[in-house]
Amino acid sequence: MIYKNFQDLKLPALGFGAMRLPVLDGNYAKIDEAQTTEMVAYAMENGVNYFDTAWGYHDGQSEVMMGKILKTYPRESYFLADKFPGYDLSNMDKITSIFEEQLKRCGVAYFDFYLIHNVCEANIDAYLDEHYGILKYLLKQKEAGRIRHLGFSAHGSYDVMKRFLDACGEHMEFCQIQLNYLDWTFQDAKAKMDLLNEYQLPVWVMEPLRGGQLATLSEENTTQLKALRPEETIPAWAFRFLQSVPNITLVLAGSSNFEQLQENIHTFETEKPLTAQEFETLLTMAGEMVSKTVLPCTECRYCVSHCPQELDIPNLLSLYNEHCFTGGGFIAPMALAALPKEKQPGACTACQSCESVCPQQIKISEAMADFSSKMKS
DSSP states (O other), X not given: OOEEEETTEEEXXXXXXXXXXXXXTTEEEEEOHHHHHHHHHXXXXXXXXXXXXXXXXXXXXXXXXXXXXXXXXXGGGOEEEEEEOTTSGGGGGGHXXXXXXXXXXXXXXXXXXXXXXXEOTTTHHHHHOTTXXXXXXXXXXXXXXXEEEEEEEEOSOHHHHXXXXXXXXXXXXXXXXXXXXXXXXXXXXXXXXHHHHHXXXXXXXXXXXXXTTTTSOOHHHHHHHHHHOTTOOHHHHHHHHHHTSTTEEEEEEEOSSHHHHHHHHHHTTSOOOOOHHHHHHHHHHHHHHHHTTSOOOOOOOTTGGGOTXXXXXXXXXXXXXXXXXXXXXXXXXXXHHTSOGGGSGGGXXXXXXXXXXXXXXXXXXXXXXXXXXXXXX
């Protein structure tokens, strides 16, 4: 196992994500305890001793299961990470009860790593609101030794992340972001990495395979990559990409079966960063994958000055593209929820004034109507 330095610790480069554990009968809340126990044992035997869970994973059962399994190991032999579920605004005034319940579920006296979870457009105001006192409470827990290291995760935009860092960055020790070769440009992950480097924050990576999308590629793309590295598996290419990006400390990968875990651990036994040519090949491939689905908005913003509703059309199209390419998901609904109703896609009157000046000739009114319909379904 490759190890990375973090302060006075040595962390495995690969972390065990507990969001997609094996389940029984296809029931997300019914974790396969026997298989998960076997996977944790294999991970520990092979140097993967960082485990990442959260309040909502497996409908609350991930924390319980990980706590039950990990209690059979000496507490100092593993690192446990958990998160405050601020993605649900109704939790904001429950920080004390939720944190205490998380310790109880996991059966531990402290968390090695704790994250302010999913900083985004919908919750940034609440996270920074002194009325809720989220940060103040967590800093008290850190002072009491119940949190060893405090950080945050983010699915929000660059601007949201910067706002959070400007307000709370001095207290953050690491940041967890969605990063993979597809999102390097698609979700502006490169700019987010640059931002975190400016703040000198170590980076944790989530969704390295984009929920499994990058584990299996088209026959054409598979052939192209196999020609470059015949011995490398397709999922390994996503991990090698991350090994090529400086300042990444830990990569979290969820495994829904034993074979996936074995393969991921095998990949992280060696560090084989990509050549410049291989790096560009992946980015070109990603661009082609995205271009087949998304609308070609270049954010020239000509449309904005012609919209009588004053909609931020480039931002809405970006969210529309994300939602369409992903086939759903929570990012677009989460971001739209932070906008007033009159600034959402449903506010488009289909006047087509924006379309008359769009250099890409995008049918914006149709996209807004479709987006609005998707959000209602």
